[in-house]
Amino acid sequence: MRWNGWGDPAKEQDLPRAVRTLLPLLLGRIRRPEEAVALPDVVLPDSALTDDDLDAFRAVVGVEHVDVSSDARVRHAGGRSTPDLLRRRMPRQDAPDAIVRAGTHADVVACLTIASERDLAVIPFGGGTSVVGALDPERGRHRGVVSLDLRRLSGLIALDEISGEAVLAAGTSGPEAEALLAARGYELGHYPQSFRYATIGGFAAARSSGQNSAGHGRFETMVTGIRVATPTGVLELGRSPGSAAGPDLVRVFLGSEGIFGVITEVRLRVHPVPQERVFEAWTFRDFASGADGLRRVAQRGGGPTVIRLSDEAETAVSLAQVGKIGKLLAKGAGVVTVYEGDDIAERRARTAELLTQAGGRSSGQGAAEDWLEGRFDGPYLRDSLLDAGVFCETLETATTWSNLQNLRDAVESALREGFAAERAKSYIMCHVSHIYPTGASLYFTVLAGLRSEPLDAWHRVKSAVNDAIIASGGTISHHHAVGRDHAAWLEHEIGETGIRILRAIKRELDPTGILNPGAVIAEQDG
Amino acid sequence: MRWNGWGDPAKEQDLPRAVRTLLPLLLGRIRRPEEAVALPDVVLPDSALTDDDLDAFRAVVGVEHVDVSSDARVRHAGGRSTPDLLRRRMPRQDAPDAIVRAGTHADVVACLTIASERDLAVIPFGGGTSVVGALDPERGRHRGVVSLDLRRLSGLIALDEISGEAVLAAGTSGPEAEALLAARGYELGHYPQSFRYATIGGFAAARSSGQNSAGHGRFETMVTGIRVATPTGVLELGRSPGSAAGPDLVRVFLGSEGIFGVITEVRLRVHPVPQERVFEAWTFRDFASGADGLRRVAQRGGGPTVIRLSDEAETAVSLAQVGKIGKLLAKGAGVVTVYEGDDIAERRARTAELLTQAGGRSSGQGAAEDWLEGRFDGPYLRDSLLDAGVFCETLETATTWSNLQNLRDAVESALREGFAAERAKSYIMCHVSHIYPTGASLYFTVLAGLRSEPLDAWHRVKSAVNDAIIASGGTISHHHAVGRDHAAWLEHEIGETGIRILRAIKRELDPTGILNPGAVIAEQDG
Structure with missing residues (x-):
């Protein structure tokens, strides 16, 4: 790297x-x-x-x-x-x-x-x-x-082909994991943008969500067990699928970001390597009608492996990036769908019916293939933008379907007004890339022509955005996690009693507080 | 009641x-x-x-x-x-x-x-x-x-039809919840055997699993948020679908069985009332081939709403119960499938293909309809058996597909030998009623002609069964939860460090230990 x-x-x-x-x-x-x-x-x-x-x-x-x-x-x-x-x-x-x-x-x-x-x-x-x-x-x-x-800590420790479960060492990277599994005919199917570098343990610790989440779920839904080392004891959790043996303590460590212990092994649901892949892009009049289409697909189930909706601003720039500058002024919001695995014809027909009902028009496979080809390359573009003096950053949240437009408006306003206060023009793009029966993620990319010191300026803008997310009912993170940057907002999301639960667990497992100080739980005064 | x-x-x-x-x-x-x-x-x-x-x-x-x-x-x-x-x-x-x-x-x-x-x-x-x-x-x-x-604490507090989410007061019973939702065109679809009496808060606190779990998931997968009162503060958890804002604290309370706080409201994913229902029963040579069929269905996805496999002993008695005593000696293991909702023809065809591959033969809809009709009546039969002097009890566990037969054998041996040590003949039945991609539940019903004091005798038998479950890699409970009866075994499942996490949370939220003493966490000496 x-x-x-x-x-x-x-x-x-x-x-x-x-x-x-x-x-x-x-x-x-x-x-x-x-x-x-x-x-x-x-x-x-x-x-x-x-x-x-x-x-x-x-x-x-x-x-x-x-x-x-x-x-x-x-x-x-x-x-x-x-x-x-x-x-x-x-x-x-x-x-x-x-x-x-x-x-x-x-x-x-x-x-x-x-x-x-x-x-x-x-x-x-x-x-x-x-x-x-x-x-x-x-x-x-x-x-x-x-x-x-x-x-x-890298490698495939065990593969149970009957149960469809693999145990991977926590330091195994995305590509290493998929290569080890593919050699045995299996796939994990977790492809976040960080895929090429991020590790299995990191995916678990940060509650990652990959591009195939519509088909295979968030990373946490794939996890069936974990091994954890803490300063005061070790844990082997996740004894069986479908347990009612007290609270699911695996979930205490998914999202713990290294503050309770270090995840050393992860047991995961895997599936046979898909033999077929089909692409289809769709165009909607606007973001709202596209979101309505995605909602129908999420609530029906049995749809695509990948589905993502770009708003008008992102659709325009994506077209520009792939050289179709002539289409820059084309109106509309683009949807990419990818189908992998079994029953593709049925799933595609069902999805087509629902997207058509929401006003979508199929636009062939080209744009969907283009997306797949460049899907891990966004961060390279950011480097080039920073080199050129353009501030570029992303952030994400999620909410219910009924609150989606409200939250999107709130975040965009906070971004626009925040950069305006820095006397910078900004360009804001948004997409939905993870859908659930009850709601969806919102992922924002912002470009700005900052003239002031960018670290301080962004700190001010991002704080305003976080406030807007909380005020508008969103979560402070859909898949980037809390870290130190969001820690001050977590209490607004889970309440003082929720923070007390996290502190109590930390005190028990890490009494001297050596693990990742200040991450997730904001440092207390005194 | x-x-x-x-x-x-x-x-x-x-x-x-x-x-x-x-x-x-x-x-x-x-x-x-x-x-x-x-x-x-x-x-x-x-x-x-x-x-x-x-x-x-x-x-x-x-x-x-x-x-x-x-x-x-x-x-x-x-x-x-x-x-x-x-x-x-x-x-x-x-x-x-x-x-x-x-x-x-x-x-x-x-x-x-x-x-x-x-x-x-x-x-x-x-x-x-x-x-x-x-x-x-x-x-x-x-x-x-x-x-x-x-x-x-009963009633439908809110229904968000766009997001497919309902908020129910925790004391609402299963039938009350479904009636309130049905009046608005929605269904929760959670039908455990306790359905007629148990409450929404109880389902959440005990990690319940209902008969439609193949279609709609365990109760915990339906929960999107909860409101909890503890002795030292309240919580409103589950801000959005798909969050990475630290560990999912909703999951700390699912399975907490009233030891951390009292769940007062639950927000749940709901779906439109299904308009169609199709039944199909299947017969397999034996339990093992039936389990292989269920595994294929679980790992493929998009199958029935209900699927359950009875072993040979349960199949025989079920037939006897519905008056088909002539078939008592028929060999085989029966499978019941029920399809509700959308795409039934496709789901049924896919399931039929997989069950046939595993050696199943379709046996019409009669047995599946019989099951549906009597599905909440098992406990009535137990009362009649107890009145007649027959000991009757049920217990459940779960494990991976690869360990299923091993665990079943271990539990059956423990039951048989346990009752034999009490000088009682026993009759043991087993079914699989909840399937997951990586494994399944095992539910046992045992009848015994006990002559000794039944409470003490069962305590001895059940202890041996719990030991066998732990030794054979099963979970101490699939959906009955821990309570006091399983508390002594929980440490074997989650380890001493796991128990310390539970104690730390309890100490924080309920410092004087007034909530459900001795449940989930075994009482400490001294």
Whole structure:
């Protein structure tokens, strides 16, 4: 992964010419940003760890897996939100004091014991793709902070072909997991935009949702069991499908983002590799009629594997990106559907009937194929935009179908007004990419021609957006999670009593509070 | 509800003649039990509540809703397990000190405050159908115990037709909920055997699963939000479908069985009332091939609304019950399928293909219709059996498909050997009534011709069964929950660290431990 951007450095791309043409029209004159710092020139604070600390970790994981190099520390200094990338462009940065690469569940247990004894905070690190500040090198009240890199915990531990269950080590990346399963004829089918880098444990810890969620569900619906190491004990949870043996404690760790323990293994529902794939794109008059179509599909069930609706603004730019600039002014909202697996003809006919009832027109397979081809490439485009001085960030929420338009309006207003207050023009796009019987996600991409310091400006805008989400009945996150960036808003969502439950669990499992301080639960005063 | 048995006293039935013929063949000579006590003759301990205590509750809920009559106390003295019914036949019984019928969420909050201040345990009481001892009048270390009856919290609070979501008061019974929804064109579709009496809050608190679970999912999958009153604060959880805002705290309360708080409202996914219903029964050579058929259906998806497989022993008796005694010796395992809702022809064709592949033969609709007609009547039959001196009880577990036969064998052996050690013949039936992609439930009904004291004998047998379930990888409960009867086994399922999580949450929300003492979490020594 590029140290200060997304993904494979070989894939860095210049802005497509169509986008280059578009930007000044949408955002006015763009100010070229200052040159970003080069990796060898980044200045970090000295590591707070003593040789004795390092030796303790080395005795567990091996000398070669304890790393205090600047290179490694910078690469573990954060995730991949736009603020993260902006911080990576600066000459002085904060970073964890050391990187410890655990190789086994037992290593993780031992490292947590060492960290507890030595008063060191621990930031569990998987693919490094958090966009909510969950990987900030936050020491809390501790003496230092260690990034516990889990990518050596990799592999397919077990596959039960009769039950359709696989056990994967938590540090296995998306592509590694799918390759291991595909060799046995199975697929997990979880393809979030972070797929190429993010890990199985990260998907679980952050309640991830992938592009095939209409067909295979959110990641948490695939999880049937987990193994967790905490500073005060281990857990093996998820004994059987369909249990009523007290509250489902697996769910306490899905969404726990490393504050209660470190997930080391995940047991997952898998299915045979699909043999067929069919694409179909649709066009709707507007976002509202498209959303009505998606609602019908979600409430009927048995529809596509992938379904997503782009609003008018996103549809226009998507067309521009693939070079169809001539269609820029075409009105309408585009829907992409992809069908994989069994019964495709039936599912497609049923979906076509419902989308047609909502006013949709089939527009062939081209746009859906284009989407599939570029579906993991959005973050590369963001890097190019940032290089060109264009602020670009995404955020997401979800709500019931009846509240969808209200929430969308509220978020867009907050974004538009927020950037206007920064004297910046903005261009806001929205799509629905995850549907449920009772509601759907809303995913926003915003471009802005910021002239002021972008970190501070975005902090102000994003705070206003979060307030708007809460005021309008949305959730503070649909699949990016809470991290540190959303922690201050969680209490508005789950209430003071809800926060007390989280604190009580944390106090029990992590009494010295070494695990990911300040993530999920906002730090208390005093 | 009959005070010492199941359901409507008018529906009491004599044993069908076929069953009467069968019993001595299966179980040997049956000893007629002693006469059960009459309700007015039950001797209870005096209520431990003072007039001052009662006045405090009366001030909240009204004089007429605080009840210390023997009649009310006995009717709230337990649930409807066979041990409960055996205890109801005895002259001396334990019972709660008073029944308080809360009418609103605010009443519940106020009652919990009073109980905390006055050191009184509180047993939340819905439909009274627990079969795991969750309603035992257990005082714990407190001065007295109050049954908090929630059935006045009844009604449809809101219906969002666009989102397909309904909010129901927690004390609404199954039939009340379906009638209220049907009047608006909607159905919840949750039909456990306890349907006629059990409440929405009870379904949530116990992680219930209904007969239509193949079509509509377990109750917990229908829940989108809850309102809870605890002794130290209230919660409104489940802000949106598809959230990644920390762990899903709704799931902390699903399965909490009243130990963390009292669920007062539940928000649920609903669907339009189905317009069509199609039945089809199938016959398999044996249980194993039938289970293979169900596995294929579960893993493919889009199948029946109801699907259940009876083993050879249950199939034989079911046929006997409906008067087809001539078929008693017919070999085979019967499967019932019911289709409701949309796309029935497609779903039926797909299911038929899979069941045929597994060796099933369609046997028409008769047996499936018979099942539907009698589906809530099993407990009536148990009353008649107990009256005739036949011990009868049910228990359930679940596991993965690959472990299903192993677990079934282990439970059956434990039952058979357990009753043999009591010098009793037993007849054991098993069915699969809830299927998941990765596994299924196993539900056992056992009849025995016990000569020894049945409560003690069953306690010994059931303990051995629970040990066998744990040793064989099953869950201690699929849908009956933990209560007090399974509490000692929960630690074997979720581990010591899992129990510590539950205790930590309880300590935070219910610091004086007044809520349902001893349920779910076994009482600690000292």
